[in-house]
Amino acid sequence: MRIERNNNLDTLRALSIAFVFIWHLRPIQFIVENDTHVIVLVIAKIMRDLELQLCLTAVPIFYLVSLYLFFQKSxxxxxxxxxxxxxxxxxxxxxxxxxxxxxxxxxxxxxxxxxxxxxxxxxxxxxxxxxxxxxxxxxxxxxxxxxQIIKSPSLLRIFSLTIVIFSLFYFEASCLLNFDILYHWLINFVIYVPIAFYLVNFPEKILGFKFYYLIAYILFSLHDIYLRTYGYYSSIYGRIAIVCGALTIFCYVYSIKDMKENLLIQKLSKYSLGFL
Missing domain, CATH: 1.10.287 (Helix Hairpins)
Structure with a gap:
């Protein structure tokens, strides 16, 4: 039996793989020295900020897609x-x-x-x-x-809000206190469980706010860049900007209607790590 694929989710996974490659391989790099022209310095800074703010959404997007599929078929x-x-x-x-x-x-x-x-x-x-x-x-x-075993809607809502609020507060506190949340800690990613659940069960409500996620992503990215300028080294994944970025990309890509099939994207998605 042929399994029908979701082109939007395939695109999200392929996009995440591209971000992973860019992050690890860094195909565009600049050699910065004392006499490097200021324009080159600015471009190098912009490229590095893009890597830190955009490419690092890859793993959260992977988790979001995986959890989304799980809740769909749960x-x-x-x-x-x-x-x-x-x-x-x-x-x-x-x-x-x-x-x-x-x-x-x-x-x-x-x-x-x-x-x-x-x-x-x-x-x-x-x-x-x-x-x-x-x-x-x-x-x-x-x-x-x-x-998802929790059947009471009110209890589930309270539990979900607790996870989201605690995670966001913890992420922001770590940024302001210059405390590093190690990239492999599970606490970085627990927030994506309730997000994925509500994306599956209340898609219109969640997708309808995608513009506001984008605004939050931009503002908190500027916040991260500002802190780095003054010697604050934010966590890799434990940042509000990364959460908003992953959610923004998911919502905008998933909202695209009648997305055409692409063989390369399908292959990248099908054999991506963790989704075999």
Missing amino acids: SVNYFKLRIFRLIKIYLFWLIIQNIFFLIVTRQLPSFSWQTIIGLEPGLPIVGDSVFYFLFNLICLTIFAFIY
């Missing part, structure tokens, strides 16, 4: 199938990474909590492991399943 059987599949993918890549580490370094990788959550071992040239993404996706899927 059932006990689907939950079991999805968790089993994610664990298989996660273990496969974890084993491959450890074997590669053993071959390249000729050392046995140490077993620790960092290994379990997908942060280690780091590889020569490649750098730190990025499979924390899959570990967190497994955790978020489990949390999403528990979350």
Whole structure:
């Protein structure tokens, strides 16, 4: 049976992959020296700010799409199938990474909590492991399943507001206090569970405010840039601008009607990490 794909969600995933590549490969870089022209300095600053404010929405968008699909099809059987599949993918890549580490370094990788959550071992040239993404996706899927068990609308609303308000407050406090929320911490991404749930169940209400998400994204991005100018180093994912950016991109792309199929986008989406 042919599975009908959602072109909008495929586009979101493909866009996220593009952001990931740009963030890690940095195809456009500037060599800045003492005698570098001021125009080059300005362009280099703009490019770096775009990387920090735009490309870093990639992982949150991945999570939003994954959770959106989960809530669309949510059932006990689907939950079991999805968790089993994610664990298989996660273990496969974890084993491959450890074997590669053993071959390249000729050392046995140490077993620790960092290994379990997908942060280690780091590889020569490649750098730190990025499979924390899959570990967190497994955790978020489990949390999403528990979350949607709550049947009382009022209780669910209170619980959702608590998650959103606490997360946003925590993110902003970390920025102002110059406290780094490590990029792999699950607290960075829990907020996307209620957002995805309400996108599925109340799409008109959530999508209808996309312009305001865009305004918030711009304002909080300027806020981040201002803080960085004065030596504040904001968290990678634990920022209000990243939440607003991911939500803005999701809403605008998802709202596009009659989006045409694109083979390249479909392939990128189909084989993207965590969505096999």
